[in-house]
Amino acid sequence: MPGLYVHIPFCIKKCPYCDFSSFDDILYLADDYIECVLRELRHYKNNFGIEFDTLFIGGGTPTVLTEKQMDSLFTGIYSIIDRKKLREITMEVNPETVTEKKARILEANAGRVSMGCQSFHDKFLEKLCRIHSAESIYKAYDILRKHNIKNINFDLMYGIEGQSTADVLHNIGEIVKLKPEHVSFYMLTVYSHTEFGRLSERGEMELPHDEVIGHMYERGAQALEAAGYAQYEISNFALPGKQCKHNLNYWKPGEYIGIGSSAASYFKQSRFSNVESPADYIKKIKAGEDPAGFTEKIDDEKKKKDYIMMRLRTKDGLDYAGFKSIFEFDFPAKYSNMIGKLKAEGLAENIDTALSLTRKGFLLSNEIIKQFF
DSSP states (O other): OOEEEEEEOBOSSOOTTOOSSOBSSOGGGHHHHHHHHHHHHHHHHHHHOOOOSEEEEEESOGGGSOHHHHHHHHHHHHHHSOGGGOSEEEEEEOGGGOOHHHHHHHHHHTSEEEEEEEOSOHHHHHHTTOSSOHHHHHHHHHHHHHTTOOEEEEEEEEOOTTOOHHHHHHHHHHHHHHOOSEEEEEEOOOOTTSHHHHHHHTTOOOOOOHHHHHHHHHHHHHHHHHTTOEEEETTEEESTTOSOHHHHHHHTTOOEEEESTTOEEEETTEEEEEOSOHHHHHHHHHTTOOOEEEEEEOOHHHHHHHHHHHHTTBSSOEEHHHHHHHHOOOHHHHTHHHHHHHHHTTSEEEOSSEEEEOHHHHHTHHHHHHTTO
16 A cells, blocks of 8 residues: 655754755644645545555654644544554654643654654754754653653764764764664755755865765664664664654555645656645645646656665665566666676675665665666
8 A cells, every 4th residue: 555645844943954845934824734735635535545554744843833733634634544554653753842742642643753863962963953952852752752652763864064983873872772763874965955055065064074974874884783773774774673664665666645745656657746835735725726746657667767776775675586577677687797896896785686785885875776777
């Protein structure tokens, strides 16, 4: 069954590195936005009769909504889709928005929470312009555990300006003490259209060198694995049985429906995404118009590229038999020279049944994957 993603584009403050569609000055639209999200979801249910396997509410910061708005969102969603068929329900939070009242709503409705921590050093949180402190991470975590949230993910960032491998390992040490079920350990990426991108272009930001970033990643991943977190994707580590089911569906790759402004979908051999502006999204939904701002049909060639790209992001890699059963294509025969080269350079492991990237290969995954297209 497809996964369901619901995008909540509101934040208290837009982070200067954020590449997602989020806004810190339009929270007054929230009530209308929630109404339109539910209308769009009802359209899919009424017209396609879709049953969903997972629900992921992301953003933005979904918990910037008031308690009443959060309750309306969950109640509305569950009035349209069958909650009993959902194997996993996740909501993203930021530490500064976790309160006792909101935790009670999460306890009643979610079951899995993904928290944007980024660092346990206040000086790096300040560099990232985060509005929470390290102390607020512990406080938010305690509140969530108190309210019976038994599946928590921490987002942790490396490659921040001025950061060292020792700083990264300190962060992981703090995570190990708290023992969340899942860790997303990812590199700061500077996009040109963000504030950090503009600072970088002006030479006003000096990020760690590639060698240092590689060392951070390798040592950090080793520390997580030593603490019992198994890596199953480039940036994702989990305790046994706690892999994110919603994201696993993306990496199959499987079908998913995105609801809300800028949300992307992959459904019935098509890829499409809604308009980015929440105000424009609301106007289109209220006018009975299709909110999609981009649509493309997925032919066999694009489907093959998607499969290669998504599978090589995972620790299990690309299964040759599975690839051949879908595409009637002998992957190792076609790419034998490339596979041999990647293996010789220590970037991939080629066993009899699958091709998977090594940790060194994960760091260069974008460049490696392009070679197959």
